[in-house]
Amino acid sequence: MSINKLGKGLVVLASATFLFACAGSDDSSSQDTVPVVQEPTQPTVVTPPPKSPEELAKEANDAARQARTVYFDFDDDTVKAEGRTLLEAHAWFLSKPENAGVVVEVQGHCDERGTPAYNLALGERRAKAVAQILMLNGVQASQIKTVSHGEEKPANPGHDEAAWEENRRGVLVYEG
Amino acid sequence: MARVSGLLLGMFFTFTVQAEEVKLDFVISDGLDSARPVAVIPFAWKGLAQQPSQDVATVISSDLRRSGRFNPMARNQIRSLQEVYRYEDVNLELWKEKGIEAVAVGSIEEQPDGRLKISYDLVDVFQREQEVRNGELVNVNRNRIDTWAIIIPAKDLRFYAHKVADRIYEALTGEKGAFATRIAYVSVNKSLEKPYSLMIADSDGYAPQTLFSSYEPIMSPAWSPDAQKMAYVSFENGRSEVWMQDIYKTNSRRRVAAFEGINSAPSFSPDGRKLALTLSRDGNAEIYVLDLNSQRFSRITRSINSIETEASWTPDGQSLLFTSDRGRGPQIYKQNLASNRAFRLTWEGNYNASAALTPDGKTMVLINRTNGIFHVAVQDMETNAMQTLTETSLDESPSLAPNGSMVIYATVYRGRQVLSVVSTDGRFKARLPSRQGEVKAPVWSPYLN
Numbered sequence: 001m002s003i004n005k006l007g008k009g010l011v012v013l014a015s016a017t018f019l020f021a022c023a024g025s026d027d028s029s030s031q032d033t034v035p036v037v038q039e040p041t042q043p044t045v046v047t048p049p050p051k052s053p054e055e056l057a058k059e060a061n062d063a064a065r066q067a068r069t070v071y072f073d074f075d076d077d078t079v080k081a082e083g084r085t086l087l088e089a090h091a092w093f094l095s096k097p098e099n100a101g102v103v104v105e106v107q108g109h110c111d112e113r114g115t116p117a118y119n120l121a122l123g124e125r126r127a128k129a130v131a132q133i134l135m136l137n138g139v140q141a142s143q144i145k146t147v148s149h150g151e152e153k154p155a156n157p158g159h160d161e162a163a164w165e166e167n168r169r170g171v172l173v174y175e176g
Numbered sequence: 177m178a179r180v181s182g183l184l185l186g187m188f189f190t191f192t193v194q195a196e197e198v199k200l201d202f203v204i205s206d207g208l209d210s211a212r213p214v215a216v217i218p219f220a221w222k223g224l225a226q227q228p229s230q231d232v233a234t235v236i237s238s239d240l241r242r243s244g245r246f247n248p249m250a251r252n253q254i255r256s257l258q259e260v261y262r263y264e265d266v267n268l269e270l271w272k273e274k275g276i277e278a279v280a281v282g283s284i285e286e287q288p289d290g291r292l293k294i295s296y297d298l299v300d301v302f303q304r305e306q307e308v309r310n311g312e313l314v315n316v317n318r319n320r321i322d323t324w325a326i327i328i329p330a331k332d333l334r335f336y337a338h339k340v341a342d343r344i345y346e347a348l349t350g351e352k353g354a355f356a357t358r359i360a361y362v363s364v365n366k367s368l369e370k371p372y373s374l375m376i377a378d379s380d381g382y383a384p385q386t387l388f389s390s391y392e393p394i395m396s397p398a399w400s401p402d403a404q405k406m407a408y409v410s411f412e413n414g415r416s417e418v419w420m421q422d423i424y425k426t427n428s429r430r431r432v433a434a435f436e437g438i439n440s441a442p443s444f445s446p447d448g449r450k451l452a453l454t455l456s457r458d459g460n461a462e463i464y465v466l467d468l469n470s471q472r473f474s475r476i477t478r479s480i481n482s483i484e485t486e487a488s489w490t491p492d493g494q495s496l497l498f499t500s501d502r503g504r505g506p507q508i509y510k511q512n513l514a515s516n517r518a519f520r521l522t523w524e525g526n527y528n529a530s531a532a533l534t535p536d537g538k539t540m541v542l543i544n545r546t547n548g549i550f551h552v553a554v555q556d557m558e559t560n561a562m563q564t565l566t567e568t569s570l571d572e573s574p575s576l577a578p579n580g581s582m583v584i585y586a587t588v589y590r591g592r593q594v595l596s597v598v599s600t601d602g603r604f605k606a607r608l609p610s611r612q613g614e615v616k617a618p619v620w621s622p623y624l625n
Contacts, residue, residue, distance in 0.1 A: 152393035
């Protein structure tokens with residue numbers, strides 16, 4: 001129950017963040033359009049009607065949700081701060097009533113270091129850590145499916161630190 | 177049993193066309209200095225048909241060299257000394273001069289029905305020919321320390337060459353040989369429509385055969401003790417599931433475990449009646465034992481938040497070794513199945529995983545991380561002293577030969593995942609690179625009858 005309340009609180013907080021972010025972008029876009037309108041040789045350009053706060057929030061959120069991967073440290077299942085912010089953006093979208101039917105597959109992946117069977121279990125832990133953050137932010141458990149791929153599906157086939165960093169990841173798969 | 181293994185061999189030798197796909201590449205190591213000098217004289221061919229393409233003496237010599245215990249004399253050097261095929265004709269003085277300890281001779285004789293008769297003798301060059309008995313010096317002929325003859329289907333010649341190598345190894349070391357065995361492994365070749373394949377090959381990498389191919393990853397193959405079945409993890413349905421397959425029967429795959437969460441790390445009990453595996457159906461990854469008769473699962477570990485996985489059976493079948501991170505970071509534990517009490521076995525380094533005991537139970541083989549590098553290591557079960565066996569990094573999936581003398585494992589060499597072999601004493605190392613793609617998850621078969 002308390003988790004549910006906290007989830008709602010976070011959603012409100014997240015929405016406020018987006019509104020704030022959008023206010024800034026609104027300013028710059030209206031400035032950009034000014035010279036175009038005044039250009040006499042150009043056909044008349046219709047200035048689009050100002051966007052509602054909801055639309056702006058949605059646009060900012062859509063942009064933020066382009067990224068679907070969060071990263072982890074070696075043998076660790078703690079989602080880092082930037083990953084957490086990304087997951088909150090996904091949760092903001094997924095927890096909307098109109099998206100209640102959207103099911104997200106959360107994949108947990110590991111780098112090649114360590115043993116494959118241990119990494120399969122570690123990948124599951126990572127997927128569950130991601131799922132937990134989504135749920136804390138209002139996504140229903142029924143919307144989430146977790147699956148571990150262990151070290152079997154590297155994003156980068158290399159065998160160095162840079163590849164490993166890319167491969168220790170949680171990935172959200174859904175349409176929308 | 178004889179009938180079954182005959183069928184089994186027949187299936188393998190149909191695939192000799194692909195024999196060149198996996199090739200052994202020997203790495204020089206310190207161990208060769210102490211390897212014992214022996215000579216396998218090319219076997220005589222007696223028959224009307226063309227001499228078999230499989231050169232028995234070469235197969236035997238390669239096996240002996242790969243054990244790290246022996247340094248067989250090069251063929252052209254043998255030819256310049258003496259080329260005989262009967263043990264009576266072995267000139268002991270000649271071989272003694274060259275410091276050769278033992279000489280193997282033999283012949284292959286074509287039978288009227290097309291089968292082949294392999295005969296072989298092993299001669300100990302330094303065995304005394306006289307000894308004192310009841311105060312008297314008497315002549316004894318004990319130079320011939322092993323002899324064997326068997327009639328076999330012609331297509332099984334190469335496998336029986338491995339059997340001869342096993343006999344030589346046992347006669348000279350007192351330990352059973354493990355050359356006439358097989359390895360299973362997973363190959364990943366992204367250029368194929370189904371990139372993931374579960375393969376079985378001879379212990380020297382020859383005659384690879386595909387057991388199962390998939391669009392999705394395959395993990396953790398495990399042999400049944402009778403070498404008739406394999407259990408493995410397949411992602412063909414989008415997530416990890418445990419499957420079992422009869423090696424010599426087509427269309428015999430069946431799904432053993434597909435619970436919510438992960439289903440992984442299968443391991444047959446020594447009597448073949450049970451399968452230990454890892455399931456996370458109750459929340460976190462825990463070890464279970466599946467009774468293959470009753471199909472009942474019993475939960476073995478009961479932790480709250482830790483990973484419990486990679487179960488392997490002690491040779492007596494009474495306990496399981498497994499990896500657990502209940503004490504922060506993966507370490508090896510042993511749990512007796514009757515008392516259910518677990519003890520931690522590893523204390524060196526902050527990552528120990530994938531453990532198994534040698535058949536005598538005295539040594540544990542595992543993966544240890546020291547200074548960020550993953551090595552195959554052994555730990556003495558009495559003193560708990562740990563010794564690193566490899567100089568490679570990123571080692572994983574160690575698997576013991578049935579005689580406990582060698583470990584096959586996966587590692588990365590020149591940017592590619594390859595299979596490697598190291599002797600349990602760490603002295604000898606060899607690589608088995610694949611021509612295409614990557615290979616991993618090797619497992620050595622039990623003895624084949």
